[in-house]
Amino acid sequence: MRKKIIGANWKMNKDLDLAIEYSICFNTLLELSPIKAINEKIEVIIFPPFPFLIKLTEQFKNKKIKIGAQNCAAEEYGAFTGEVSAQMIKSTGAEWLILGHSERRTIYGENMQIIAKKLNIAIKNDLKVILCCGETLEERKNNKHFDVIFNQINSAISNINNINENNLVIAYEPVWAIGTGISANTSEISQMHKFIRKKIAEIKSINLANNISIIYGGSCNPENAKEIFSLPDVDGGLIGSASLQVESFHRLSQQLASFLNPE
Numbered sequence: 676m677r678k679k680i681i682g683a684n685w686k687m688n689k690d691l692d693l694a695i696e697y698s699i700c701f702n703t704l705l706e707l708s709p710i711k712a713i714n715e716k717i718e719v720i721i722f723p724p725f726p727f728l729i730k731l732t733e734q735f736k737n738k739k740i741k742i743g744a745q746n747c748a749a750e751e752y753g754a755f756t757g758e759v760s761a762q763m764i765k766s767t768g769a770e771w772l773i774l775g776h777s778e779r780r781t782i783y784g785e786n787m788q789i790i791a792k793k794l795n796i797a798i799k800n801d802l803k804v805i806l807c808c809g810e811t812l813e814e815r816k817n818n819k820h821f822d823v824i825f826n827q828i829n830s831a832i833s834n835i836n837n838i839n840e841n842n843l844v845i846a847y848e849p850v851w852a853i854g855t856g857i858s859a860n861t862s863e864i865s866q867m868h869k870f871i872r873k874k875i876a877e878i879k880s881i882n883l884a885n886n887i888s889i890i891y892g893g894s895c896n897p898e899n900a901k902e903i904f905s906l907p908d909v910d911g912g913l914i915g916s917a918s919l920q921v922e923s924f925h926r927l928s929q930q931l932a933s934f935l936n937p938e
C-alpha cells in the first residue's frame with residue numbers, strides 16, 4: 676500500500692521563536708486530535724529553513740512529525756561557502772529533503788544535471804527526498820507539459836540505482852499554481868499523476884510505479900484539499916502558504932488521513 680505523505684514547505688518564512696511556537700501548538704493539536712496511523716500509513720513532514728532544523732527535530736523528538744530541509748548542496752563537503760551538505764542535514768536529525776522545487780530551478784538556476792547530482796548525494800546520505808516537477812503556464816499552453824515533466828523526472832532518477840518507494844516521493848507542482856491561489860483542476864492533476872506513474876514504470880519498474888507516493892502541490896488548502904486528496908493517483912500534498920498556519924496544516928493532515936483505507 677502506498678504511503679500518504681504531506682509536507683509543510685515553509686520556504687523563507689518565520690524566525691526561531693515562531694518556529695518553536697508552531698511546534699508547541701502542533702504537539703497540542705496532535706494530542707487533542709491525533710492523526711490516525713501516523714508514520715505507519717501517513718507521514719507528516721515540516722520543511723523549515725536550515726537554522727531551525729535542530730530545534731524542530733528536538734521539539735518533535737516523539738517523531739510523530741518528521742523534519743526535512745528545503746535544499747542541499749550539490750557537493751559532499753569542502754570549500755563551498757554558504758552551502759549546506761546532505762550529511763550536515765542528516766546529522767541534525769532531519770530525515771527528509773525537498774529537491775527540484777521550481778523556485779530553486781527558476782530563481783537559482785538549478786538545472787537538471789545539478790538536481791540529479793543532489794538527488795544522488797541525498798540518497799547516499801540516507802535522506803528521503805521529495806523530488807518536485809512542474810511545468811510553466813507557457814509550457815502547458817504550448818502542450819509541452821508532458822515532455823517537461825518526463826524530462827525533469829527522467830533526468831533526475833534514470834541514473835540512480837538505489838531509489839525505492841521508501842526514499843523517494845514525487846511532487847507534481849505546476850509552476851502556475853504555486854502561490855497563486857489557483858490550484859490545478861482535478862482532471863489536470865489526475866492526468867499528470869497517471870502520466871508520472873506510467874513513466875516511472877518505463878524508467879524504473881512497474882513495482883516502483885505502483886508503490887511510489889506521488890503528491891500534488893500548488894495552492895492546495897483546506898478548502899480544496901479533500902477533492903484533490905480523493906483522486907486515486909494522488910497520495911498527498913506539498914503545502915506552501917496554507918502550511919504556515921499550524922491549524923491549517925493540522926487540518927490538511929487530518930483531511931489526508933481521512934482517505935486512509937480502513938483495515
Ligand code: PGA
Pocket residue numbers: 684848852853854855856892893894895913914915916917
Ligand atoms: P503553495 O506552495 O501551496 O503556496 O502554492 C506550494 C509549494 O511551493 O510547494
